[in-house]
Amino acid sequence: MSSHFDTVLIANRGEIAVRVIRTLQELGIRAVAVYSDADRDALHVHLADAAVYIGPTRASESYLNIDRVIDAAKRSGAQAIHPGYGFLSENAKFARACEEAGVEFIGPPASAIETMGDKITAKAAVSSNDVPTVPGVSRPGLTDEELIEAAGEVGYPVLIKPSAGGGGKGMRRVEKPEDMQAALTSARRESSNAFGDDTLFLERFVDTPRHIEVQVLADKHGNVVHLGERECSLQRRHQKVIEEAPSPLLDEQTRARIGEAACNAARAVDYVGAGTVEFIVSAHRPDEFFFMEMNTRLQVEHPVTEEVTGEDLVAHQVAIAAGEPLAIQQESVTLTGHSIEARVYAEDPSNGFLPTGGTVLDFRSDADRCDTGVIAGSYVSSDYDPMLAKVIVHAPTRGQALDALDDALAGTVVGGLQTNIDFCRFLINQPLVRAGDLDTGLLDRVAGEYVSPRPPFPALVAGAIEAIEARLPEGASVLTAPGEGPSHEPWRNDGWRLGQQRTGMWARFLLGEKPVCVGLDPRPGGFDVRISDEPYDLGVEPRRVRIENDIIQVQVDLLDEVDRSTWAAEVAGGTVWVTGTEGTVGGFALPILPLYDKRLHADELVAEISSPMPGSVIAVHVADGDHVDSGAPVITVEAMKMEHTLTAPSAGVVTLSAKAGEQVGADQVLASVDATDEAS
Structure with missing residues (x-):
């Protein structure tokens, strides 16, 4: 496989930019990166042969700015641009701009992007080429009234879908007629925000659906092949989490049929390059599949196809763009073994999967293949997608691949921010997942059973003590093990212990002449530090208080017996991050909560609603002074392409x-609810 290009610019960032750079350099092609203010020190910038600055952090002024990307290509001498996925990868205007600038777009022609980018025209195009589609109504310009009427004819439940984009944005499942109007309003708003187009259409909801997609390659000479299918049913909010190849559902006959249907879909629009045709398949009727959409770019989950076929899809993309005929034929494509990929997201599964962020203190993985764009020191913000890495394994059988993925995730450490790594391990060990009995609703059904692991208590306390000490005024000191002077070894077995019923720690500090008590109390997802004037009853008898040489000793409960050499705790920004041989267990915030803080008073009747993450307010559902019921929507915040509606914690006046x-920051107060009248 050869190429006529000597320089290619990658119009993207993060792990996909790193992935493309790797293949370009293997092909002997000079790889040029682009970067925004936020990415000046990013991994893809360091790995590229050259890098060009394209603007501010906001994507609309950098990675989505067509003129700046084209200018970067010209200045770097690039003959071609690889768009990666996301950003401008499915932008027909960008594809045309490349053509006008005399730069090869490593992707399909603009006409194919336009047809497949609009789900209504896409369904019409593939239907004309004998590709089965889901029953529904899909014509341009459908009004809310027309969609509501059509839903009654199609039959509930129905799926509202945006015509202009994918990724689950603007998609709503509606179970009954009375919920249609609210769902349409929300879907139009989200679709408009995400794609600049609020056009919607309607499909019948397929019972127990499975999401199966087929990888295709098409050259400029009319040759089209498929490289088998991927199972992508383990997803939440229509965002994939675990992907595998091949699907455990399909037999060889169905695999051949769905592969040919995918090739026909590509032929329907004169497709060129690498693309993915997505199908919905009923778990109860695996021989019946329907076209959903075609992604006119490389997919996030392309590595699992590469692992089972042995083909480098990026290398094929480059060769096709250079005008070469396909280097493979359909009969030469074979699937060997099984490959599974887990997406590592910056999110907190124990807190509703809310996006997280911060500085990566440590990053490492034992996986044979880990595609990532972060390293220790990388800063993860809400400005871009929350995916940090993809952990990929390959094994002879599906069961062995699941075991290998579990081990690889256990050996993947992301210190400094909450991730979904442990949740992925929980998910792939569910009995239904192990049995291959999947559907797109499975993840949401089992997510409520997930409990964040509790790190070894000694390791957590070690970090907690560091955090407490960091907050002490000058001159204050703390002793963590009796008779040994200042130390960070609270797991010592000599000396005394707290009662077996306690799972927290406490300390007394001498601040000048004034003794102060500190309690570290466990709570779901973390620990609270409470500080008060003496006395502060923590359930510990006064005789257990020991003061030697004006240094207050900390007593800790050694409930967990672990080998401390396998665990480490570090503190950043008041958060303890515990890592060890089983990966990053988690971060536990240590906010200072004074005893007399109004939030600790049982008679405090004003509740605050705070933003759980940095983002922007996209909707306010009430007016100032309105009376709301408990659980009523108050404000919707968007961050990392996801909407989060914050509700009233109690009935009262807003x-x-x-x-x-x-634009709001994490923990910023957005509203408050006064329940005084309710109480009276």
Whole structure:
């Protein structure tokens, strides 16, 4: 496989930019990166042969700015641009701009992007080429009234889908007629925000659906092949989490049929390059499949196809763009073994999968293949997608691949921010997943059973003590093991212990002449530090308080007996991060909560609603002074392409502190609810 290009620019960032750079350099092609202000020190910038600055952190002013990307290509001498996925990868205007600038777009022609980018025209195109589609209504310009009427004819439940984009944005499942209008309003708003187009269409909801997609390659000479299918049913909010190849559902006959249907879909639009045709398949009727959409780019999950076929899809993309005929034929494509991929996201599964962020303190993985764009020191913000890495394994059988993925995830460490790594391990060990009995709703059904692991208590306390010491005024000190002077070894077995019923720690500090008590109390997802004037009853008898040489000793409960040499705790920003041989267990925040803080008073009747992450307010559902019921929607915040609706914690009168369009920070108070009248 050869190429006529000597320089290619990658119009993307993160792990996909790193992935493309690797293949380009293997092909002997000079790889040029682009970067925004946020990515000046990013991994893809360091790995590229050259890098060009294209603008501010905001994607609309950098990675989505067509003029700046084209200018970067010209200045770097690139003959071609690889768009990766996301950003401009499925932008027909960008493809045309490349053509006008005399730069080869490593992707399909603009006409194919336009047809497949609009789900309504895509369904019409593939239907004309004998590709089965889901029953529904899909014509341009459908009004809310027309969609509501059509839903009654199609039959509930129905699926509202945006015509202009994918990734689950703007998609809504509706079970009954009375919920249609609210769902349409929300879907149009989200679709408009995500794609600049609020056009919607309607499909019948397929019972127990499985998401199966087929990888295709098409050259400029009319040759089209498929490289088998991928199972992508383990997803939440229509965002994939675990992907595998091949699907455990399909037999060889169905695999051949769905592969040919995918090739026909590509032929329907004169497709060129690598693309993915997505199908929905009923778990109860695996021989019946329907076209959903075609992604006119490389997919996030392409590595599992590479692992079972032995083909480098990026190398094929480059060769096709250079005008070469396909280097493989359909009969030469074979699937060997089984490959599974887990997406590592910056999110907190124990807190509703809310996006997280921060500085990566440590990153490492034992996986044979880990595609990532982060390293220790990388900063993860809400400005870009929350995916940090992909952990990929390959084994002779599916069972062995699942075991290998479990081990690989256990050996993957991301210190400094919450991730879904442990949740992925929980998910792939579910009995239904192990049995291959999947559907797109499975993850959501089992997610409620997930409990974040509790790190070894000694390791957690070691970090907690460091955090406490960091907050002490000058001159204050703490002793963590009796008779040994300042130390960070609270797991010592000599000396005394707390009662077996306690799972927290406490300390007394001498601040000048004033003794102060500190309690570290466990709570779901973390620990609270409470500080008060003496006395502060923590359930510990006064005789257990020991003061030697004006240094207050900390007593800790050694409930967990572990080998401390296998665990480490580090503190950043008041958060303890525990890592060890089983990966990053998690981060536990240590907020200072004074005893007399109003939030600790049982008679405090004003509850605050705070933003759980940095983002922007996209909707305010109430007016200042409105009375709301408990659980009523108050404000919707968008971050990392996801909407989060914050509700009233109790019935009462609302006072707003934020407005639509405002950028907000994590923990910023957006509103409060006064329940005084309710109580009286």
